Amino acid sequence: MTEGVALLTVFVLAVFVGFEVVSKVSSTLHTPLMSGANAIHGVILVGAVIVAGTADEAGVLVVALIAVVLATLNLVGGFVVTDRMLEMFGARRPEAAAKDGAE
Amino acid sequence: MIAVWAQVCYVVAAVCFILALKGLSSPKTARRGNLVGAFGALLAVVVTFIAYDIDNLGWILLAVAFGAVGGAMGARRVAMTAMPQLVALFNGVGGGAAALVALLELSEPARAGITRPAGFGDDGWFAYSPLAESGGHTESEILRMVDLLSTGTLTATAFTVLIGAVSFSGSTVTFLKLQELMTGRPITFPGGPIVFGAVLVAAVGLGLWAVATGSVTLAIILALVGLLAGVLLVLPVGGADVPIVISLLNAFTGLAVAAGGYVLENALLLVAGTLVGASGTILTRAMAHAMGRSVSSILFGAFKGGSTAG
Structure with missing residues (x-):
């Protein structure tokens, strides 16, 4: 039970961090930020791998492997598509991209 | 309960995700932020394979490869x-x-x-x-x-x-x-x-x-x-x-x-x-x-x- 309370504490603190961290997002970045956040929850792949790694029946393994494929699509596709969006963003503003690259 | 080193790596991954969201909120740091997030995710997945007792490893890696190739190709090719x-x-x-x-x-x-x-x-x-x-x-x-x-x-x-x-x-x-x-x-x-x-x-x-x-x-x-x-x-x-x-x-x-x-x-x-x-x-x-x-x-x-x- 204390384990549960510890996780609840982490949850509540993470809610505030999540609110705070995006509070000043500029409106041009709404879509890339959504896409980046979307990629981050693809980390459910960790859960899918754990479940698939303990599967001891063929049926369970098949469902778990489907979850692994879906989660990987989310994770890898999410980060790649976000990078492409931001690539376009940089191309539209060459001076900002050049400054960014020089740092 | 998994090993302490693995849990520490998970904390690092969580920090990467926070920095990713923070980075994505500003035009100058957005692209780097996304890469930091991707690094955190990679770290988390690799640590999971090592720290947990994973059976069916071949099948799982095959599924990951399938999803990764599909996701990356879809994301690269889409208009x-x-x-x-x-x-x-x-x-x-x-x-x-x-x-x-x-x-x-x-x-x-x-x-x-x-x-x-x-x-x-x-x-x-x-x-x-x-x-x-x-x-x-x-x-x-x-x-x-x-x-x-x-x-x-x-x-x-x-x-x-x-x-x-x-x-x-x-x-x-x-x-x-x-x-x-x-x-x-x-x-x-x-x-x-x-x-x-x-x-x-x-x-x-x-x-x-x-x-x-x-x-x-x-x-x-x-x-x-x-x-x-x-x-x-x-x-x-x-x-x-x-x-x-x-x-x-x-x-x-x-x-x-x-x-x-x-x-x-x-x-x-x-x-x-x-x-x-x-x-x-x-x-x-x-x-x-x-x-x-x-x-x-x-x-x-x-x-x-x-x-x-x-």
């Missing part, structure tokens, strides 16, 4: 104008994965012959009586399965199954709308709000029932009701409002992943999912605000004829 629907699709499959993970975790005690007596009390070793027959499991495995059937964990399981299913079907419908495989206009029908309300009530009732019994069958029915709720949620939303609903469903998937982290006792999933759930909520409000609309008017506006026809 710029089609990116929002691709994000919707990726969001949906993430929600689906979360729901499947929770269902599989729930099925574990049942397959070992451990059941929960109906009710919401967790007193005592309610599951100990059939433990004698559940041969082949170590004591810590059995304790873990008993814990999976505790009221708190079952609540998180039901939440993940329901919200993951809503996100999966809702995102699929938004994908179909944006891809113009179905009309982008709001779809309403007489009594729509009443049907939607009834489905929500049914979902909550089924969820409570599933928690009280720990039944896998009820959890699967709950997932099906969630799929229906997701479709009904998104059908009345049209045109320019669809991206805002994708953002909302993105926050939903985040919360489903967070609850999945509670079920698996995995702090990284809990933190990552919660970060996305919280920041996604703020982002949804900001997006709606930028269009001069409110989230409730988008979700329920079509019933009053207020949604954009696109």
Whole structure:
């Protein structure tokens, strides 16, 4: 039970961090930020791998492997598509991209 | 419980996710932020393979390779104008994965012959009586399965199954709308709000029932009701409002992943999912605000004829 309370504490603190961290997002970045956040929850792949790694029946393994494929699509596709969006963003503003690259 | 070094790596990954969201909030740091997030995810997955006792390794790596190639190719090849629907699709499959993970975790005690007596009390070793027959499991495995059937964990399981299913079907419908495989206009029908309300009530009732019994069958029915709720949620939303609903469903998937982290006792999933759930909520409000609309008017506006026809 204390384990549960510890996780609840982490949850509540993470809610505030999540609110705070995006509070000043500029409106041009709404879509890339959504896409980046979307990629981050693809980390459910960790859960899918754990479940698939303990599967001891063929049926369970098949469902778990489907979850692994879906989660990987989310994770890898999410980060790649976000990078492409931001690539376009940089191309539209060459001076900002050049400054960014020089740092 | 996994090794301490692995948990420390999970903390590093969680920090990477926070820095990624922070970086993505500003034009100058956005691209770097995304890379930091990708690094955190890679670290988390590699650590999971090493720290946990993973069977079926070949199959899992094959599935990861399949998903990675498919995801990367889809993301590379998609036309710029089609990116929002691709994000919707990726969001949906993430929600689906979360729901499947929770269902599989729930099925574990049942397959070992451990059941929960109906009710919401967790007193005592309610599951100990059939433990004698559940041969082949170590004591810590059995304790873990008993814990999976505790009221708190079952609540998180039901939440993940329901919200993951809503996100999966809702995102699929938004994908179909944006891809113009179905009309982008709001779809309403007489009594729509009443049907939607009834489905929500049914979902909550089924969820409570599933928690009280720990039944896998009820959890699967709950997932099906969630799929229906997701479709009904998104059908009345049209045109320019669809991206805002994708953002909302993105926050939903985040919360489903967070609850999945509670079920698996995995702090990284809990933190990552919660970060996305919280920041996604703020982002949804900001997006709606930028269009001069409110989230409730988008979700329920079509019933009053207020949604954009696109």
